[in-house]
Amino acid sequence: MLDVQHVTQTYGRGRKAITALDGIDLHxxxxxxxxxxxxxxxxxxxxxxxxxGLLTPTSGxxxxxxxxxxxxxxxxxxxxxxxxxxxxFQTFHLIPYLTAMENVQLPLVTTGMESxxxxxxxxxxxxxxxxxxxxxxxxxxLSVGEMQRVALARAxxxxxxxxxxxxxxxxxxxxxxxxxxxxxxxxxxxxxAIVLVTHDTELGNSADRTVRLRRGTLVANGAS
Amino acid sequence: MRIRHIxxxxxxxxxxxxxxILLGIVLCVALxxxxxxxxxxxxxxxxxxxxxxxxxxxxxxGDASLDDYLADKFRDEADALPESDVKAVADYCITGKVTAxxxxxxxxxxxKINGEPLVVSGIMVEIDPAAPAIVVxxxxxxxxxxxxxLGHHAAKRLGAEPGGRLDVTKGPLAGKTFxxxxxxxxxxxxxxxxxxxxxxxxxxxxxxxxxxxxxxxxVNCVCVGTNLKKLSKDIQNGLFKIDDNTYRAxxxxxxxxxxxxxxxxxxxxxxxxxxxxxxxxxxxxxIGGYSVVNARERxxxxxxxxxxxxxxxxxxxxxxxxxxxxxxxxGVLGCVAGELLAQSLGAPILTALHPxxxxxxxxxxxxxxxxxxxxxxxxxxxxxxxxxxxxxATTDPADTLREL
Numbered sequence: 001m002l003d004v005q006h007v008t009q010t011y012g013r014g015r016k017a018i019t020a021l022d023g024i025d026l027h028x029x030x031x032x033x034x035x036x037x038x039x040x041x042x043x044x045x046x047x048x049x050x051x052x053g054l055l056t057p058t059s060g061x062x063x064x065x066x067x068x069x070x071x072x073x074x075x076x077x078x079x080x081x082x083x084x085x086x087x088x089f090q091t092f093h094l095i096p097y098l099t100a101m102e103n104v105q106l107p108l109v110t111t112g113m114e115s116x117x118x119x120x121x122x123x124x125x126x127x128x129x130x131x132x133x134x135x136x137x138x139x140x141x142l143s144v145g146e147m148q149r150v151a152l153a154r155a156x157x158x159x160x161x162x163x164x165x166x167x168x169x170x171x172x173x174x175x176x177x178x179x180x181x182x183x184x185x186x187x188x189x190x191x192x193a194i195v196l197v198t199h200d201t202e203l204g205n206s207a208d209r210t211v212r213l214r215r216g217t218l219v220a221n222g223a224s
Numbered sequence: 225m226r227i228r229h230i231x232x233x234x235x236x237x238x239x240x241x242x243x244x245i246l247l248g249i250v251l252c253v254a255l256x257x258x259x260x261x262x263x264x265x266x267x268x269x270x271x272x273x274x275x276x277x278x279x280x281x282x283x284x285x286g287d288a289s290l291d292d293y294l295a296d297k298f299r300d301e302a303d304a305l306p307e308s309d310v311k312a313v314a315d316y317c318i319t320g321k322v323t324a325x326x327x328x329x330x331x332x333x334x335x336k337i338n339g340e341p342l343v344v345s346g347i348m349v350e351i352d353p354a355a356p357a358i359v360v361x362x363x364x365x366x367x368x369x370x371x372x373x374l375g376h377h378a379a380k381r382l383g384a385e386p387g388g389r390l391d392v393t394k395g396p397l398a399g400k401t402f403x404x405x406x407x408x409x410x411x412x413x414x415x416x417x418x419x420x421x422x423x424x425x426x427x428x429x430x431x432x433x434x435x436x437x438x439x440x441x442x443v444n445c446v447c448v449g450t451n452l453k454k455l456s457k458d459i460q461n462g463l464f465k466i467d468d469n470t471y472r473a474x475x476x477x478x479x480x481x482x483x484x485x486x487x488x489x490x491x492x493x494x495x496x497x498x499x500x501x502x503x504x505x506x507x508x509x510x511i512g513g514y515s516v517v518n519a520r521e522r523x524x525x526x527x528x529x530x531x532x533x534x535x536x537x538x539x540x541x542x543x544x545x546x547x548x549x550x551x552x553x554x555g556v557l558g559c560v561a562g563e564l565l566a567q568s569l570g571a572p573i574l575t576a577l578h579p580x581x582x583x584x585x586x587x588x589x590x591x592x593x594x595x596x597x598x599x600x601x602x603x604x605x606x607x608x609x610x611x612x613x614x615x616x617a618t619t620d621p622a623d624t625l626r627e628l
Contacts, residue, residue: 045626054531055622078535086532089625093528097237098230105225106533118225154532166625 001161001193002028002051007060009046009216020046021057022216028195030161033188035207036197043216044197045166051195052164053081064162082107086155090167092147094139094154100126100146101135104153111158125153129183145176152183156192163187165196169203181206227538231546238518245514246554252507253558253601254565256500260593261566263496281442281456282476283313283464290476293439296343296414298332304436305329305473309463310348313440316463329437331426337395337419340381344396345418346426348437372402373420376410382419396429397421440473453477504600508608515547515612519619526616527624536617543613544606551605555598562597 009021020043028034038044049055051062053069062069064084069077086107087093094103104122113121126135129149134142142150148168155163165184169177181203184194188208196207204210212219235242284293286303310329329348337344349366367373374384384390390402402421410416421429423437456475464473519526526539534542 049622049625052531054625075535075537078530081531082533093524093532093625095230095525095528097233102225102229102233106529109225109227109230109533110535110538115225 001030001065002026002195003061003063004047004051005061005063007047007050007057007062009043009050009055010058020216021050024060024216024218026051026211026218028162028193030193031188031191033185033194033206033208034196035204035210036195036213037199037201037204037210038197038213039199042213044199044213046216047213048164048166048195048197052085052087053077082111082158084161086158086160086163088148088151088155088163088165088168090170092144092151092171094142094147094150096140097138099136099138100131100142100150100153103139103150104157106154107158121157122153125157126150128156129153144171145173145179148172148176148180149183152180156187160192162193162195165194167198168196169200170198177203227534227542228545231542231549234522235546235549238521241514241518242550245511246550246557248510248514249507249550249554249601249605250558250561252503252510253555253597254561255503256600257559257562257593257597258565258569259496259499259503260597261562264593265566283309283440283459284474284476285438286473287471288474293476296332296334298334298438300438301430301432301434301436304331304432304434304438305440307348307435307437309473310437310440312463313459316459327440327442329423329440331423331430331432331437332418332439333396333426333430335396335429337378337392337397338382339394340378341417342375342378342381343414343418344426344429345420346423346429347420348423367405367420367422369422369425370400370402371405371422373406373408374404375408375416375418375420377416378419379404379407397425400425504604507601508604511547511551511605512608512611515543515609516615517612519543519612519615522616523619524624526619527621530619530621531625539619540613540617543616544609547605547609547612548602551602552598554605555601558601559594559597563594 004024004026007021007024008019011018011020024047026047036044036047046055050057053062053064056070061071064080067080069080072080095106098106101119101122104125105118108118108121123132123135126132126149129152131146131149131153134146134150137146139147139150148171151168155165163184168184169180172180184196185206188194194207196203198204282290282293283305284290285299285305288297288299288303292298307329310327314327331346333344335342335344347367372384372390374382374390379385382390384404384407386404386407388404390404392398392400392402397419408415427433427436456477460471460473460475464471464475466472529542530536530539
């Protein structure tokens with residue numbers, strides 16, 4: 001469902017140019033759990049953002065269900081992103097002044113869905129991640145584990161075909177990290193493709209397939 | 225959830241910043257509203273003073289000059305104007321050429337009343353140019369033959385009081401007793417020395433047999449700012465021209481006084497407009513600065529929402545909505561504060577800055593001023609905040625997310 005074709009990402013120009021991604025080719029199937037493992041500065045986040053339609057590659061293409069992310073304009077790309085992708089980040093990126101429920105509702109704001117339906121759907125997603133008791137809690141008052149689960153619920157609410165997770169367990173304790181990974185696996189089993197980037201080899205091993213990234217180049221591509 | 229909900233929550237989250245900017249808007253609007261209200265009050269005051277002068281358009285018979293009139297040198301019966309000219313002037317003015325409220329015909333003469341040098345002014349009822357067939361029902365100007373109204377100094381000299389009686393023992397009115405209907409407030413003009421009586425009484429006292437007047441005044445003329453010179457000529461040519469060089473009457477205007485008032489008002493309005501513009505500029509800079517700071521402060525947030533939920537257009541609307549809300553609230557609160565300021569401090573400011581002005585009449589609630597102030601607050605909040613809106617809407621989510 002996701003095709004990354006000869007993607008190169010270069011920051012800066014001339015002598016100061018840094019190549020973050022160098023001719024990446026990658027395919028992710030529907031319902032597949034892919035881990036991209038690599039050390040800091042290897043280009044993991046750049047690759048994830050490029051796959052999610054957030055970072056225009058210097059060259060190459062990213063296709064999602066056959067449609068090219070970067071051959072369309074900004075608004076259309078945003079629409080594609082909202083339709084296909086859900087995001088999880090290392091620092092959760094919740095809006096601190098919104099409640100757990102409101103944070104989860106965010107991707108629905110521009111869909112035209114009625115507020116009541118939005119709330120029902122958000123409550124359902126939060127229930128899925130075990131936070132039905134914390135719906136109206138401001139994000140700033142949640143524990144880090146709860147924050148990541150809210151971020152997970154937010155990534156799920158628009159029922160994406162693909163979840164892109166950037167070091168989702170880096171700030172979590174072992175037990176909470178295990179729970180989050182279990183959730184990801186559950187969604188994988190429901191047909192959602194998961195792409196997880198991490199520097200943690202052990203975490204990478206919990207995926208169906210692991211690819212290793214070093215200095216912007218894929219060095220290994222195979223099943224875990 | 226809608227975008228306005230996010231805007232509202234953000235306002236609450238950053239209460240202090242929002243409150244400070246709101247206070248800034250309120251302060252600007254309040255000062256502008258107070259200044260405008262104060263300025264309108266000053267104009268009211270000037271109008272009131274102009275009105276209290278009684279007239280600035282005077283019609284005198286034959287070739288009488290304004291100097292004659294000001295020196296109380298009135299023409300006698302032979303040179304006077306027929307009473308019908310008063311109505312003719314009012315009829316002429318119904319075409320809208322004159323903004324005088326009423327026209328008053330009178331027959332006036334200097335005389336010693338009980339030994340005091342005063343002016344006897346026999347007055348007709350006033351005629352309203354808007355409806356010249358109808359005489360004005362103003363008690364002051366409907367003196368019965370046994371009633372008298374006295375100018376401020378005339379009353380003092382004659383020892384008369386309102387509601388009392390005036391026995392005239394000397395002068396042309398000798399042997400008559402009048403009820404003092406009114407003592408007029410001091411105006412600083414010759415009217416302070418007048419003894420107002422019914423015109424028939426005055427004409428009889430001076431032995432005038434015909435129905436004539438020797439002065440027609442535009443009472444409460446508020447022609448400030450209009451071209452009085454041209455207006456005077458229009459009336460003179462339209463009604464009193466005999467041939468190219470001869471006129472039955474002279475139409476004079478007390479231009480100097482009206483013009484001085486007009487110039488004072490113009491100067492005041494200039495000051496007021498400068499102050500308002502300065503306040504507006506201060507507000508614009510304040511809001512522009514705040515919106516940019518706010519957009520930068522929320523860069524992380526914007527990066528996130530741009531990545532997961534909103535388009536740049538939505539982000540722009542999110543910011544703009546918040547600023548419009550602040551502008552609206554600031555505008556409304558500023559109007560209230562401005563009105564209170566004008567009510568409480570207007571009079572001391574007026575008398576301190578313009579000692580020549582004697583009365584501070586705020587007038588009716590300035591809905592027009594409020595509407596303009598609120599509208600301007602919203603627009604002037606929206607325009608500078610566009611810089612912040614632009615900063616927010618052009619945030620690159622990838623840049624933000626890579627930094628975090």
